[in-house]
Amino acid sequence: MNGFSTLLFWIIGDLLYASLLHDFRVWEFHPVWVDHFILPTHTLISTAIAFFIYPSVNVVFLGRFPSSFFHRIGWIILWAVIFESIEIIAYVNKSIFHHYGWTLGWSFLFNIITFSLLAVHKWKPWVAWLLSLLSISSLWFIFQPPLPK
Template sequence: MLCKNRLLSFSLLFGAWKRLNEFYPTLLFCFIGDLLYASLLHDFRFWEFRPVWMDHLILPTHTIMATAIAILIYPSVFVVYLGRFPKTIFRRLGWIVFWALIFEGIELNAYFNESIIHHYGWTLAYSFLFNIMTLSLLAVHKWKP
């Protein structure tokens, strides 16, 4: 819970909230992609969230945890990620890798805390590549929705 509070505080300080209407279509695109993954691969998830510590009280299942992440975390993160997206190509590539490393660090922490479990051969390396692809796709979508 403390990590989530820090993330929201970080987002309030550094996010481009005044330009939220500019990112809104991309946020919806992200939600739709997440919803498609959740519904189409419900019985064959590559990763599964598991509640640890006090999460059992608030977020008891994978579905509720994934929904909370989509509603609270994605907008908070992407308003910073998209709101401060650089102008030059090399800085853009660095920005994408930087955020993929942030997501990888968060997942690595969750993996060691056993709050995320991988299935069907999914690994942390696949997650890193997935994050690179997703963040690139979101940047392209913001540019050409």
């Protein structure tokens, strides 16, 4: 499998979150500073992230993915920490808000799962899809969002 299919996997997951949980977002982006003019809504911010940030990260994350097991674990943790650090900055700047019990801790776990799934998808896409369904089901059970209308 190539990195492009893994990127599509990531974007599909993000778009599913955006559409299925449109009225029950556990995190929500709010524009700050000049963002009000460029990306004035959560939807536009999320879309920009999916189409501009994810491709860049995907290329570096998968392109430099280590071969040894322990280095792979470290690589996944490093990227989860990078994303968590960005979220902490956004949280402090009030450009992201958490709802319905979501916390920075949940975000870190979510980032670990996301980067693990991206790594799995690169080599075993069907396993990543199955693990994604398991992850989504677990989060759905924990946070109990209402079914979309």
